[in-house]
Amino acid sequence: MRHTIPDDRRELLVAGGGLTAADAAVHRARFGSNDILAEQGSRWGGVLRDTAGDPMIWFLAAAALLYAALGDWVESGVLALALLPIAGMDLYLHRRTAASREGLAGRLASSAFVVRDGKLQEIPATELVPGDLVEVHEPQSIPADGVWVEADALQAEESALTGESLPVRKLAFVSAGTTAGIEGQHWGSAGTRVLTGRGRLLVIQTGADTLYGGLVRSLRTDRSERTPLQQAVASLVSVLLVAALVLCVGLALTRYLQGHGWLDALLSAVTLAVAALPEEFPVVLAFFLGVGVYRLAQRQALVRRAVAVENIGRITCICTDKTGTLTEGQLSLQHQLPAEGVSAAQLVAAAALASSAASGDPMDQAIISCHAGAPMQATSRFPFSEDRRREVGIADLGTRRFVAATKGAPETVIGMSLLNEAARAHWLAEADTLASAGHKVIACADRELPGIPDSEPLDGFRFLGLLAFEDPLRDGVADAVAQAQGAGIRVIMVTGDHPGVARAIAIEAGIGQGQPHVIEGDALQARIDSGERLDTRSLDVVARCLPLQKRALVTALREQGERVAVTGDGVNDVPALQAANIGIAMGERGTRAARESSAMVLLDDNFRTIVAAMAEARQLFANLRLSFAYLLIIHIPLVLTAALIPFAGFPLLYLPAHIVWLELVIHPTALLVFQEVSGDPTLTRQRQRRQVRFFDRAGWTGILLLGLSATAIVGGAFLYGLPQHNDVDSARSQAILLLLSVSAGAALGLAEANNRKAWVAAGMTALSALLLMQTPGLAVLLHLAPLSASAFGGAVALVAGLAILCRALRRKLQISS
Numbered sequence: 032m033r034h035t036i037p038d039d040r041r042e043l044l045v046a047g048g049g050l051t052a053a054d055a056a057v058h059r060a061r062f063g064s065n066d067i068l069a070e071q072g073s074r075w076g077g078v079l080r081d082t083a084g085d086p087m088i089w090f091l092a093a094a095a096l097l098y099a100a101l102g103d104w105v106e107s108g109v110l111a112l113a114l115l116p117i118a119g120m121d122l123y124l125h126r127r128t129a130a131s132r133e134g135l136a137g138r139l140a141s142s143a144f145v146v147r148d149g150k151l152q153e154i155p156a157t158e159l160v161p162g163d164l165v166e167v168h169e170p171q172s173i174p175a176d177g178v179w180v181e182a183d184a185l186q187a188e189e190s191a192l193t194g195e196s197l198p199v200r201k202l203a204f205v206s207a208g209t210t211a212g213i214e215g216q217h218w219g220s221a222g223t224r225v226l227t228g229r230g231r232l233l234v235i236q237t238g239a240d241t242l243y244g245g246l247v248r249s250l251r252t253d254r255s256e257r258t259p260l261q262q263a264v265a266s267l268v269s270v271l272l273v274a275a276l277v278l279c280v281g282l283a284l285t286r287y288l289q290g291h292g293w294l295d296a297l298l299s300a301v302t303l304a305v306a307a308l309p310e311e312f313p314v315v316l317a318f319f320l321g322v323g324v325y326r327l328a329q330r331q332a333l334v335r336r337a338v339a340v341e342n343i344g345r346i347t348c349i350c351t352d353k354t355g356t357l358t359e360g361q362l363s364l365q366h367q368l369p370a371e372g373v374s375a376a377q378l379v380a381a382a383a384l385a386s387s388a389a390s391g392d393p394m395d396q397a398i399i400s401c402h403a404g405a406p407m408q409a410t411s412r413f414p415f416s417e418d419r420r421r422e423v424g425i426a427d428l429g430t431r432r433f434v435a436a437t438k439g440a441p442e443t444v445i446g447m448s449l450l451n452e453a454a455r456a457h458w459l460a461e462a463d464t465l466a467s468a469g470h471k472v473i474a475c476a477d478r479e480l481p482g483i484p485d486s487e488p489l490d491g492f493r494f495l496g497l498l499a500f501e502d503p504l505r506d507g508v509a510d511a512v513a514q515a516q517g518a519g520i521r522v523i524m525v526t527g528d529h530p531g532v533a534r535a536i537a538i539e540a541g542i543g544q545g546q547p548h549v550i551e552g553d554a555l556q557a558r559i560d561s562g563e564r565l566d567t568r569s570l571d572v573v574a575r576c577l578p579l580q581k582r583a584l585v586t587a588l589r590e591q592g593e594r595v596a597v598t599g600d601g602v603n604d605v606p607a608l609q610a611a612n613i614g615i616a617m618g619e620r621g622t623r624a625a626r627e628s629s630a631m632v633l634l635d636d637n638f639r640t641i642v643a644a645m646a647e648a649r650q651l652f653a654n655l656r657l658s659f660a661y662l663l664i665i666h667i668p669l670v671l672t673a674a675l676i677p678f679a680g681f682p683l684l685y686l687p688a689h690i691v692w693l694e695l696v697i698h699p700t701a702l703l704v705f706q707e708v709s710g711d712p713t714l715t716r717q718r719q720r721r722q723v724r725f726f727d728r729a730g731w732t733g734i735l736l737l738g739l740s741a742t743a744i745v746g747g748a749f750l751y752g753l754p755q756h757n758d759v760d761s762a763r764s765q766a767i768l769l770l771l772s773v774s775a776g777a778a779l780g781l782a783e784a785n786n787r788k789a790w791v792a793a794g795m796t797a798l799s800a801l802l803l804m805q806t807p808g809l810a811v812l813l814h815l816a817p818l819s820a821s822a823f824g825g826a827v828a829l830v831a832g833l834a835i836l837c838r839a840l841r842r843k844l845q846i847s848s
Contacts, residue, residue: 034213049146049164058160065159065175065237140174161234168229173219176236178204184228184414198226264316275307278674285678299677307670315658315701322706323651331635332644339630342613344648345594352599353526358502362393364401366499378496381477384424384436413487433480435488444474448494469535470499504539511639512541521567525581530574543571552576559587582606600625656725657781658705664777667738672746682759684749688813700778700792733840741773761816764804768826771796776830780837
């Protein structure tokens with residue numbers, strides 16, 4: 032990648048010899064301090080603003096006050112207590128952002144060695160300014176962004192910013208004058224660290240202007256948004272609440288004007304209010320989300336925000352990291368190609384001699400781990416350098432015999448070996464084939480020496496063969512990718528690796544049906560900046576992608592209507608994790624910043640867990656829709672008969688005690704019956720919508736028809752029974768029995784046929800009716816009257832008929848999901 036230098040800092044490349052204390056003071060006043068994590072604004076002010084902006088807080092508070100005014104102190108107390116976890120969630124989200132910032136801070140240098148006034152001195156890293164000359168050596172963190180002006184066997188570990196799993200060689204930059212851009216091999220970045228060697232960095236960017244500062248700015252600007260499910264529930268609750276309040280006021284005025292007196296008017300309004308207030312919907316939502324959190328945890332997916340359960344099931348696109356997510360996240364020796372007459376053990380032994388056990392180089396560690404036994408100890412060593420592109424180790428074999436082993440770039444080592452032209456061409460072609468398949472390839476050779484040489488041996492080596500390294504694909508990833516793509520979910524791999532490496536892994540994982548289209552991050556950014564619409568059908572792999580480019584990709588996809596999940600394990604993934612609909616971090620390998628920035632953490636770091644979690648979440652949301660359908664089917668006749676019959680001047684159908692009884696039936700049924708999931712849910716193709724809707728037009732039509740039909744049956748039974756029995760209590764008993772039958776029939780029809788909880792709920796409903804209506808003492812106390820066997824027979828017929836109709840509605844709701 033090419034790093035752009037702002038116009039006002041180009042002259043720093045010319046100065047480049049360090050600053051005086053006076054110069055540093057001038058630059059600090061001009062550019063500011065190197066304080067990437069500086070706080071902005073009031074910490075608690077932001078929490079209070081977020082909490083005050085949550086409409087659920089105001090709804091619960093208003094409902095609690097209303098119940099208190101109605102004298103229902105139990106319900107008022109429950110809703111008041113419900114304010115505590117809602118406010119606690121806001122505090123938790125604030126703490127999550129603070130923890131992400133702490134995770135970012137762990138990657139930063141706390142101090143730096145800087146040349147000031149011609150002397151090397153240690154100062155706090157926050158005091159660095161553009162123009163400073165900083166000395167860094169292994170294993171120190173780089174304290175700011177800048178240009179390497181000295182580099183001695185320098186390698187940097189840059190996975191925090193680029194996701195690149197391999198160390199990056201760094202070279203000193205030689206300027207022929209001012210320039211607007213610096214290639215990545217000459218650039219050092221804050222938040223990365225020196226892996227091997229040492230160097231001097233001319234500071235160009237500090238504080239929020241560094242690439243790492245961009246990560247922190249994303250943490251400040253990204254705010255938690257309400258999920259589509261929350262918005263849909265809030266809208267539904269708002270409509271029902273307004274309708275309930277209007278009905279209550281209207282009923283009170285109507286009863287008073289009809290001459291029933293203010294006490295009857297107030298009792299009518301109170302009864303209707305208790306029946307019509309839609310507190311069940313947020314309660315059921317919270318309960319189902321809690322069930323989802325528990326079930327996903329059983330599948331090794333820890334959900335950090337319960338409302339994210341819905342988003343997991345509605346994902347249409349997964350932007351997945353490569354290193355540590357699709358792959359194992361560590362370099363391993365995968366292929367050994369020894370030359371004729373050379374064993375694989377000899378090849379690895381020579382490579383181990385040319386490696387340093389004390390080195391932080393992942394390749395050296397992979398070689399030594401594959402060597403059987405302890406490697407020979409080198410008595411002298413010529414370390415790797417970028418210009419030589421090889422490393423040589425010399426060991427004493429005894430009896431005045433020495434051996435030199437070298438490993439390095441294939442073209443370099445082959446050029447030092449005793450090979451004819453045909454053999455050279457053959458081995459170079461083999462190296463090219465392995466490299467094109469995404470491997471990092473080195474060649475090895477050795478030769479005997481009569482003694483320890485004064486200089487590095489340059490020729491006469493016996494060629495031993497090639498070693499190929501890769502970061503292997505994790506088990507089960509290919510199957511998981513196939514399942515996701517088969518369900519219509521797009522899988523896009525986003526990585527900082529070389530396009531060839533990324534393509535090889537994508538092919539192995541089956542991304543893009545095994546024929547992935549690869550684009551580099553800079554080209555992708557150019558397309559996004561130009562306003563071009565991204566065609567996800569031809570977007571499979573983004574290579575050499577920087578963190579903010581990954582975030583831009585996620586943002587662009589969301590603007591096109593995609594619901595995006597982002598997986599990641601490093602600090603470099605934080606911006607994209609927060610920009611996504613659902614951020615998914617790796618639990619075992621993931622950094623704290625990544626975990627705290629994500630809505631879900633995979634405890635087993637297994638890509639397959641994502642697919643299982645999505646299937647589980649989809650099933651859970653489908654069950655939530657069934658529960659809401661049940662609530663609507665039972666509440667339509669309850670509210671309408673509670674309102675319309677008194678409006679017409681007839682006696683109250685329900686008294687407060689009856690409403691409490693009905694709610695004790697409705698609440699457990701809605702909460703417990705529909706959370707059941709039969710079998711093991713699988714990820715299937717779903718019709719995608721831009722907006723979350725609980726029901727389509729056909730679904731709403733079915734619910735309304737069933738609810739209005741039940742209203743006619745219940746209300747008709749009451750009105751028919753009044754003159755027949757000349758007894759309000761008997762007519763009321765007949766109507767309530769039929770309303771209980773609506774509850775039982777809807778539960779049995781909307782639930783699965785083998786749902787034991789639905790049958791238990793129906794049985795308990797029938798038992799309560801028998802107990803409270805057919806027991807004379809209890810019936811009188813509740814203003815009810817015992818019913819005949821034929822009345823119960825009619826109730827059973829209603830349960831059976833409604834169950835059949837609700838079964839058809841269930842199939843319709845499943846088809847439209």
